[in-house]
Amino acid sequence: ELCCSALKSIFSNEDKHGGEVTVEAVRLITNSVKIHNCQLHPDSIEVFLSLTFDDDIGRSQSTAKEKGNKSKKRRWKQVNEEQKSMLGNDKKLSKKELIAKTRHEVREDLKVSSFAVDSAERRRKQTETLSAIFETYFRILKHSMESDVSRSLLAGCLRGLAKFSHLLDLDFMSDLMGCLKKLASSGDCDSNGINLKVSERMQCCIVAFKVMRNNFDALNVDLQDFFIQLYNLLLEYRPQRDQGEVLAEALKVMLCDGKQHDMQRAAAFIKRLANFSLFFGDAEAYAALVTLKVLLQKNSKCLNLLENDAGGGSLSGLVVKYQPEATDPNLSGALASVLWDLSLLSKHYNKTIASMASSISTMSTVQTQTPAFIPNISPQQAFRELSFGQEPFKLSEKPLNLKKRKIRSQSCGSSFLLPCMDMANENDLMSKFQSHFTAVRKFKENERLRIELNKAKASLDLYEEYRKSEGLKKEKRRKLIEIEKK
Incomplete structure (x- = not known):
């Protein structure tokens, strides 16, 4: 350092x-x-x-x-x-x-x-x-x-x-883009044993786009392969293993910045980001929804994905049926799908994500009216705003209305379980959470102290053995000296 x-x-x-x-x-x-x-x-x-x-x-x-x-x-x-x-x-x-x-x-x-x-x-x-x-x-x-x-x-x-x-010589640009393309596709079957992390592969895509934008007039490179890699990396991302900051930067550089995307590709990323938001943490979901909003604003034809028509969206491309497992976004047929994911996200426990999903859902109905309020922030700012280390989790501030639901009599014949939130008070729930995590912290602290105690005992035992061995050596020397004197 x-x-x-x-x-x-x-x-x-x-x-x-x-x-x-x-x-x-x-x-x-x-x-x-x-x-x-x-x-x-x-x-x-x-x-x-x-x-x-x-x-x-x-x-x-x-x-x-x-x-x-x-x-x-x-x-x-x-x-x-x-x-x-x-x-x-x-x-x-x-x-x-x-x-x-x-x-x-x-x-x-x-x-x-x-x-x-x-x-x-x-x-x-x-x-x-x-x-x-x-x-x-x-x-x-x-x-x-x-x-x-x-x-x-x-x-x-x-x-x-x-x-x-932006300071690199143009003669080396083609070699650099070739290296980045090979490293970004290192997770494929034909990667020749090169296995990079998901964050490192995303960084390769980010660098390729920055190089392309800084030298747009001098380079003629197709970035479709990098879009395919990002489309597949969204499924391989894991919150605890990979870096969320790199994911947010990739969403901003590759999808939010730049010009309008191809309609098929934009629809594929919109559908995958909506599905992505259902399964990962608050910070990742918020960054994905911000990117989804930008894509819908840039590609107005993709607003048809918000229409709940029978059989899917009102538009269809070369692929009539949506293929969620397709590796190429242009061949996924996302224009034939519907963003039903937003309906679930509008009931998210985090109010920020719920309001964002609800606002996006109403974008198609307010095109001629005043648009719904959606925070104009980048995916990186969205990720930092809801990161667990910077903003602690907060429960909803609305008090629970326990009188809203009444327990029916047994003669009604309906047997169902009421949600736990209707049976408990918010303060009791918070106290239970606090006691639980306090106990968890105490267990971890106890485990750490036990490890230190075992180390101290082991060192003391070694020291006692050393003292005994030294005492035996001194006793032998004393006896030898007495024998020599006699």
Whole structure:
């Protein structure tokens, strides 16, 4: 941690040392990655994210030079005016004082000019730094495509590529997109033994889209394969295992940003996101519903999925029947389905998700009227808003109306069980939850203390054995000494 913080400080304070130390540090990290065959701690390349590069160095340097020249001219004018006034007012002023004053002004000008770095030299250093960084990133990508290897640096590599993709040479774009496509499809049957995590595969898709958007005019790449991977990764995602922040970023970059999607693909993602929201946590469900809302707003024809017609939606494409198990979103036939999932989500225990689902359900009926209020936030903001670590779970604030339901007499002949919420008070339920989780925490604390106690006992037993062995050795030595004396 100390080394990483020192390197980040060097990279962020580049103006103090002129950039030469930055180039040397990046070269050393690159050589270390090469020597250890990409088997290093992830923080060793995370420090690259602290680097900053100028897009147009010449323009900024020219303006700085102009400002410097103007300030120099002003200083020389002030010096000349002061000298003239001194000569006019005090003729007894010696030449030594004038020379000393002039030297002082020249030293100040030299100090100012010494801190200004030449634009060509600065561009040369930044070019060397960039080439070393991208060499490291491509080495990590090629190493990650091998089977049965550790990929500890892949996550940091993908984050760095996403940040510096606009600075990459266009000659390497096709190779980069090929590597990303192969890594994103590593979970398929023909992945040649490459098994990446779901979050890492999503990051590959995110980097591909960022590279494409930063170089849209120069690249002609079909991103359909990455859409297919995201469509299938939504089924493989697990909340406790994978990173929800990466999922939210993938939804924003690939589905929310950019232009209007193909109608078949948009309908497939809308249907899958609605189904996805039923089975996962609050944060993931809210991010998925926000993305679903954006897709419906961008693709107005997909609003027909909200119509509950007999036999499915009012539109149909090449595939007449909805195929939920299809791997290609264009072949799923989602236009023939209905978003019945929103009806269940409108009864969600979380009021935020329930209101969002209800608002989306009414989008088709309020097209000509004032649209329903839906928070205009990104999937990432939605995920952070309902993350378990930031906002604790809250029960509904509405008091239960126990008089609403009455228990019928046995002569009625109906035998059913009332819900637990109708039989219990909210305060009692909260107290039970608190006591339950307090007991769970006490059990865990007790288990931790027992483990520490066992370790302490084991260490004490070892110490007692050591003392006994040392006592026996001393007793033997004493007896030998007595025998020798006799």
